[in-house]
Each structure stands twice: as C-alpha cells, then as structure tokens.
Amino acid sequence: MLLLLFRLSFLSFFPSLSLSQHFAPTGTKPHQRISVSLNFKQRKQREEKRRMMMKLDTSGLESFSAAVPSAMAAAEDQLFAPPSFDLPAGCADFDKFQMEAKQTLKHAKGTTTLAFIFNQGVIVAADSRASMGGYISSQSVKKIIEINPYMLGTMAGGAADCQFWHRNLGIKCRLHELANKRRISVTGASKLLANILYSYRGMGLSIGTMIAGWDEKGPGLYYVDSEGGRLKGNRFSVGSGSPYAYGVLDNGYRPDMTVDEAHELARRAIYHATFRDGASGGVVSVYHVGPNGWKKLSGDDVSELHYKYYPVQPTPVEHEMVDAPPA
Amino acid sequence: MSIFEYNGSALVAMVGKNCFAIASDRRLGVQLQTVATDFQRVFKIHDRLYIGLSGLATDAQTMYQKLVFRHKLYQLREERDMKPQTFASLVSALLYEKRFGPFFCQPVIAGLGDNDEPFICTMDCLGAKELAKDFVVSGTASESLYGACESMYKPDMEPEELFETISQALLSSVDRDCLSGWGGYVLLVYAALLTPTEVQEKILKGRMD
Numbered sequence: 001m002l003l004l005l006f007r008l009s010f011l012s013f014f015p016s017l018s019l020s021q022h023f024a025p026t027g028t029k030p031h032q033r034i035s036v037s038l039n040f041k042q043r044k045q046r047e048e049k050r051r052m053m054m055k056l057d058t059s060g061l062e063s064f065s066a067a068v069p070s071a072m073a074a075a076e077d078q079l080f081a082p083p084s085f086d087l088p089a090g091c092a093d094f095d096k097f098q099m100e101a102k103q104t105l106k107h108a109k110g111t112t113t114l115a116f117i118f119n120q121g122v123i124v125a126a127d128s129r130a131s132m133g134g135y136i137s138s139q140s141v142k143k144i145i146e147i148n149p150y151m152l153g154t155m156a157g158g159a160a161d162c163q164f165w166h167r168n169l170g171i172k173c174r175l176h177e178l179a180n181k182r183r184i185s186v187t188g189a190s191k192l193l194a195n196i197l198y199s200y201r202g203m204g205l206s207i208g209t210m211i212a213g214w215d216e217k218g219p220g221l222y223y224v225d226s227e228g229g230r231l232k233g234n235r236f237s238v239g240s241g242s243p244y245a246y247g248v249l250d251n252g253y254r255p256d257m258t259v260d261e262a263h264e265l266a267r268r269a270i271y272h273a274t275f276r277d278g279a280s281g282g283v284v285s286v287y288h289v290g291p292n293g294w295k296k297l298s299g300d301d302v303s304e305l306h307y308k309y310y311p312v313q314p315t316p317v318e319h320e321m322v323d324a325p326p327a
Numbered sequence: 328m329s330i331f332e333y334n335g336s337a338l339v340a341m342v343g344k345n346c347f348a349i350a351s352d353r354r355l356g357v358q359l360q361t362v363a364t365d366f367q368r369v370f371k372i373h374d375r376l377y378i379g380l381s382g383l384a385t386d387a388q389t390m391y392q393k394l395v396f397r398h399k400l401y402q403l404r405e406e407r408d409m410k411p412q413t414f415a416s417l418v419s420a421l422l423y424e425k426r427f428g429p430f431f432c433q434p435v436i437a438g439l440g441d442n443d444e445p446f447i448c449t450m451d452c453l454g455a456k457e458l459a460k461d462f463v464v465s466g467t468a469s470e471s472l473y474g475a476c477e478s479m480y481k482p483d484m485e486p487e488e489l490f491e492t493i494s495q496a497l498l499s500s501v502d503r504d505c506l507s508g509w510g511g512y513v514l515l516v517y518a519a520l521l522t523p524t525e526v527q528e529k530i531l532k533g534r535m536d
Contacts, residue, residue, distance in 0.1 A: 134504060134506050139502075276361050303535055
C-alpha cells in the first residue's frame with residue numbers, strides 16, 4: 001500500500017497521468033504531495049491540461065426538455081463548472097479513497113459476446129447471464145441492445161453503464177438522421193460512443209461493447225470500450241468467456257459461409273464459452289444484420305444445447321483421476 | 328475471490344426415515360474456468376458412513392486420505408467400524424490440530440448410527456461441529472442451498488421422496504451459483520429391515536453452464 005501511495009504522488013509530476021488533478025476539488029485544503037520545482041513552461045502546461053480535463057462531455061446527461069434559453073445557459077454554466085464538495089469525513093488520502101471506491105464498483109466483465117462480419121452481413125451473439133462475484137443474479141439478461149433497426153450493440157461490463165450509453169447513442173443517431181436527412185454510418189455511431197466514453201475515462205465506467213450494423217459501405221463492426229479504445233475489425237469476442245469463444249470462432253470461420261452456417265458457428269462458440277466459463281450461461285441469442293436491418297435468428301437455452309450436441313451415453317468415462325498404485 | 332471460492336463446490340446432506348442422502352455437484356474449476364465435470368467430493372469411509380468435503384479441492388483430497396488412514400488404524404485396533412458420532416469428533420480434532428494454518432475445507436458427514444438412526448453433521452474449516460436433525464449444507468452455493476432445503480424439506484421422508492427432494496434442492500441451488508454445478512451426484516443409503524443397508528448412487532443431469 002505504501003508503495004502505491006508513493007507511486008501516485010510520483011505520477012503527479014507528469015502532466016498526463018495525474019489522477020489527483022482530475023478530482024482535486026476547489027476550495028479545500030490540498031492533500032500532501034512531495035514538492036518538486038517545475039520550470040515555468042511545465043507549470044503552464046499543467047494548468048492548461050487541468051482546465052481542459054475539467055470540461056467533461058456532459059451532453060449525454062442533458063435532458064432534452066425545451067427550456068427558456070437564458071435558463072439553459074445558466075444551467076450549462078453550472079454543468080461545466082468544476083464540481084466542488086467537501087471531502088468525506090475521515091478521509092486523509094483522497095486519491096487512495098478514489099481508487100478503492102472504483103475497485104469496489106469495478107465489475108469483472110463476466111459474460112461472453114461475439115460478433116463477426118462475413119459475406120452475407122454481420123452475426124452478433126451473446127449469452128444471458130449476469131453475475132455478482134459468485135452469485136448468479138439473472139439468467140435472462142438481454143445483452144444485445146437494439147440501437148436502431150439497422151444497428152446492434154452488445155453489452156459487457158456494467159449492465160447499467162451499457163444500457164444507458166447505448167440508449168443515449170440511439171438518441172444521438174436519431175438526431176443525426178433528422179439533422180442530416182440520412183442514416184448515420186456505423187463508423188460515425190461508434191465514434192460518437194467512443195468519444196463520450198473517452199471523456200469519462202478513469203471515472204469507473206465499465207463497458208466493453210461492439211457496434212455492429214449495415215450502412216452504405218456495407219457491413220461494419222467496431223469494438224469500443226470504456227478505456228477509450230475503438231477498433232475496427234472482422235471478428236471480435238468480448239468478456240470473461242471470450243478466449244473459449246475465440247477458439248471455436250477462429251477455427252470455424254470462413255468469409256463465404258451461408259447465414260445458417262454462420263448462425264451455427266456463433267451459437268456453438270457461445271455454447272462452448274458458457275460450458276467452460278463460470279460467469280457465462282443462460283440463453284444464447286444470435287442476431288443477423290443484413291442489408292435491410294437486423295433480425296433475431298434464435299434464442300436457445302445453453303443446457304439444452306449441451307445435451308443436443310453431447311447426448312448422454314450409458315457409461316461415459318471422460319477423465320479418470322486415479323491415485324498412484326500402492327507400493 | 329476467497330480461497331474457499333477457488334475451486335467451487337456444493338454439498339448437502341438430508342435425513343429421512345431410517346435413511347439419509349448426501350449430494351454434491353461435480354464441477355472442479357480454477358476460479359471461473361471449468362476444468363473437470365466429474366470431480367468426486369463424496370467419499371466412503373465404510374458401508375454406513377460417508378463424508379463430503381467442500382472448499383479447496385486439494386485440501387479435500389488430503390483430508391480424505393488422512394481420514395481413511397485414521398479409520399483403517401481404528402478398524403485394526405477395535406476390530407469394528409467407527410460410529411458416525413465418533414468419526415465426527417475425529418474430523419473435528421484433526422481440523423483443530425491445524426488451527427493456525429487450517430485446511431480450507433468444510434466437511435459434511437452423514438452416516439447410520441446405532442439402531443439404524445441416521446446422523447448428519449457439518450463443520451467449518453476449524454472443526455466447529457454443527458449437528459442437525461434435518462439437513463446440512465456446505466460450499467459456495469450454501470446460501471442458496473439453505474433456502475432451497477428449508478422450503479423443500481419435510482421430516483420422515485421415504486427414500487424415493489428423499490432422493491427427489493435432495494436432487495431438486497441441489498439442482499435449483501447450483502443454478503444460482505457460477506462456481507458449482509455441471510451435474511450432480513446423489514448417494515442414498517437406507518437401512519432396510521431384512522437385507523443389509525442398501526446404497527443407491529445416481530448422477531443427475533443438470534445445467535452445464
């Protein structure tokens with residue numbers, strides 16, 4: 001713990017990495033730091049960085065009710081002003097407290113989702129289990145979120161985070177359609193989401209999502225996460241069960257599959273992940289995104305799939321653990 | 328995750344009319360990854376005494392080997408099998424010997440004592456005995472198991488009904504736990520009037536996710 005504290009204050013020397021700068025409230029006593037002398041230029045850069053970092057993209061949190069313009073401006077000022085609050089009682093080291101608070105909220109991304117592009121479009125599949133540590137809180141969570149009739153998003157990480165920001169993305173996409181009289185591209189939609197998530201970077205959002213859709217350029221697939229990453233690709237799998245899903249998916253993938261073959265591949269990949277991974281299970285949902293939008297292909301209970309793929313034999317001997325023979 | 332949740336397990340034992348049943352899940356995992364789906368957690372000590380060990384799998388296996396050793400010595404000296412109550416005290420003592428560096432396992436003991444009276448008990452990892460007249464549970468799914476057993480249990484059940492009850496309780500509880508399940512194993516022992524004790528072992532078809 002001591003080592004961690006030292007590293008934190010060490011990091012505050014470098015302008016880009018300071019957590020404490022992000023959250024230093026105004027009007028309170030600054031916490032202890034090892035002092036160092038910076039030259040004038042470095043100090044100026046730190047000030048600017050601090051001012052830039054304070055401006056969050058809070059457009060996602062605005063309500064869209066029609067308000068009197070002057071009131072809106074006043075409200076906006078309040079939104080953009082840096083937050084000012086008293087430190088919690090008995091909290092000598094605010095940085096450490098922040099880190100611990102974020103750790104408790106950090107949900108391991110216990111899930112399996114996958115998506116891949118092939119000649120006939122995009123297949124998106126996911127399991128349906130929500131777990132809190134070892135406890136299964138639900139076996140019937142909808143992890144494929146329908147952003148609009150031709151775009152899908154997958155959920156991995158914090159359920160509330162994913163649901164809220166996907167719905168927010170849907171709103172933004174619709175506004176784009178109304179403003180520009182044409183549908184937004186998958187590239188644009190994923191960029192919108194990625195930029196919003198980047199501005200909340202370090203604040204504890206947990207989202208590992210894939211945006212899949214069909215636009216004018218054909219099928220599109222992007223991976224976007226709460227660390228601010230955004231990747232374009234042909235095959236992705238996200239979540240704690242993703243290594244198992246990748247094994248099956250990478251083995252069976254061919255770009256010239258039929259829709260049925262792709263459907264079965266996705267279903268099998270998720271099934272294998274639910275078998276091996278404790279945090280994935282429930283129901284496999286498979287969607288297909290074609291030129292006319294998405295369509296749900298199937299929702300199969302994973303347990304029934306198991307007994308369908310591996311019917312019960314009279315005397316199975318899978319692996320036998322035998323003790324060493326007595327001397 | 329704590330050390331007790333490293334491998335994952337679920338164990339339950341129930342008492343019926345002149346019979347008892349002990350059931351476990353079959354998963355062996357390394358945290359979230361499932362490594363085996365046929366892991367044995369319920370072991371035989373002698374014809375009328377069984378022990379199930381939940382918690383860390385390596386400690387469960389070692390505990391079992393130590394107990395078999397001690398029971399074999401007992402058989403040689405006393406020329407008879409151990410009574411379940413005596414065996415429970417033995418397990419408790421062995422666990423408390425390691426008070427400051429314990430075995431990370433929680434045993435569930437089930438057996439038929441004098442006059443074919445069923446006996447069940449469970450312990451924590453330090454040997455605190457908990458005798459019960461109806462059911463005992465142990466493992467990562469223990470909270471779900473408590474709820475399921477509490478609602479499904481009736482006193483003085485016949486063997487067939489006891490088997491149904493314990494299977495349903497086990498399967499519905501492990502379906503709420505990420506770390507246990509992948510099948511079930513039930514062992515039912517009942518003292519019949521004319522023939523010696525009958526033992527039924529069954530493997531349950533459960534959810535494999």
